[in-house]
Amino acid sequence: MSQTVDRALSILPLLAEGPADLGRVADHLGVHKSTALRLLRTLHEHGFVYRQSDQHYRLGARLIALAQEAMENLDVREIAHPHLVRLNETCGHTVHLAVHEDDEVLYIDKVESRYPVRMYSRIGKPVAITVAAVAKLLLADLPESERRAVAEKLDYPLYTARSTPGADAFLKELAKVREQGWATDLGGHEESINCVAAPVRDAGGRVVAAMSVSAPNVVVTADELLTLLPLVRRTADAISGEYSGRTPVQSPVPAPAHSPVPPSAQPPAHQPDKERS
Amino acid sequence: MSQTVDRALSILPLLAEGPADLGRVADHLGVHKSTALRLLRTLHEHGFVYRQSDQHYRLGARLIALAQEAMENLDVREIAHPHLVRLNETCGHTVHLAVHEDDEVLYIDKVESRYPVRMYSRIGKPVAITVAAVAKLLLADLPESERRAVAEKLDYPLYTARSTPGADAFLKELAKVREQGWATDLGGHEESINCVAAPVRDAGGRVVAAMSVSAPNVVVTADELLTLLPLVRRTADAISGEYSGRTPVQSPVPAPAHSPVPPSAQPPAHQPDKERS
């Protein structure tokens, strides 16, 4: 819509492929060198491009800073939600998303089971930190000293016979979880409820959230639930990908793209699109 | 230099602070709403801006993707990253990598502390150039005349009682840093935070980047932090070695890029992206 801005912005993807000199930029835009120069200067003033010593232009650091800020404002929940819904549509069970905050682990999102028998939980409520699968994942990511400090501080209520009995057992469990990259809660909180959970990580690999699938025994056995593990992990990884900016967020706007396939040529759109490929 | 582009680019930092509606954007630019609308549309077409359902604009995914590519083009970063991670694993504190660009010193990589008390910083953001340990190293390597020119140009905000008070003190500090080959920031930026830093050099001995370890007083005292100096220097030297081609790159796995991918993350459905290049 705005020619000048349009051209200026088109420079950035070019530069993303690697440094380029004035001539190349001008060619790429199909404009005179002087025009390209002025655009580059404006970009430069804003720190979006950097002019290296050999007079080649590179993407600038301000771009990185902006993206970083953008990601900071990104809500894990916002990104995760559609994935949680999709997972729920696939397996039908209750799906949770939780974060660690001030020595508590809190549910921040939930998609209800489609089975009539549901487990009780509530968004914003602290989870049973010593037994919940999501809590194990979140705490397992802390540095060793911190982990021990937290473990000592906690109470270990015996909800069931399978609840984590004390700090030692908890730390051992955390070590295991940390190692394997996923966690379970098999009747540790309520006798008849099992969970499988996987971590959501940021660009640095830190666990920022954890998601789980929960179901009561009367619907599926623990073993059956465990068969969902790969799916849960894939979902968590997909969320991680978007959260860290690795995967471009699927924008609701259809990309203008040079789609080689005419829209009409697509298969009769039956499958509800398992994990968008 | 180019008004339109200038305005368009000014929108992005605004949006980085949080979502804004058309009116706010127009105000911020001091232009008519219709003008702001057209600029936003152009940004939107390029994916730099995303329009959420409540008709507020926020930074778009394309920006994040670009920044990601920009970082991949920084080869120091790529080489340094595994070293930074290893250092973080050893000491647990926040590790930074910074470069000098256009009279600014910017963080280009960061590995978060594993302790819950973290210092605030952001990749891509300019550091407090007059006090940061990494900034001292990078500026200390400039030729004397340039060093003085830069020192004169700078502001010397008194973040704390220990902040560098002015150009003279700064130049003296730079001379010392240049001499000893490492630098510190002991509460110069934030009262309770200390840093130790060491330079990364290219084959010609010029400082191309600097890395630091930072930790708040509540976690370790300044003296304790200083005991890490040899380790920090060794790490920086190792990076220098690889960067200058002296040390054969001993990558455990020829990882495609510095991908901080979590262990559990399989290739998350490769993006068709990249288009025909």
Next chain:
DNA sequence: TGTTGCGTTGCAACTTGTGCAACACCCATT
């Protein structure tokens, strides 16, 4: 010393972006 290749500048022509005013729309009031 001339030549080629690059980035840079001033300027006149005109394409482009601008502000305006009117319109369409949503939501909260009455």
Next chain:
DNA sequence: AATGGGTGTTGCACAAGTTGCAACGCAACA
């Protein structure tokens, strides 16, 4: 249901900003 203020959106005429040109400066090369 009708009203009113608050949004975002559109077409248009004007001029302001952007464009390409041609000329210049400045390297590196031969």
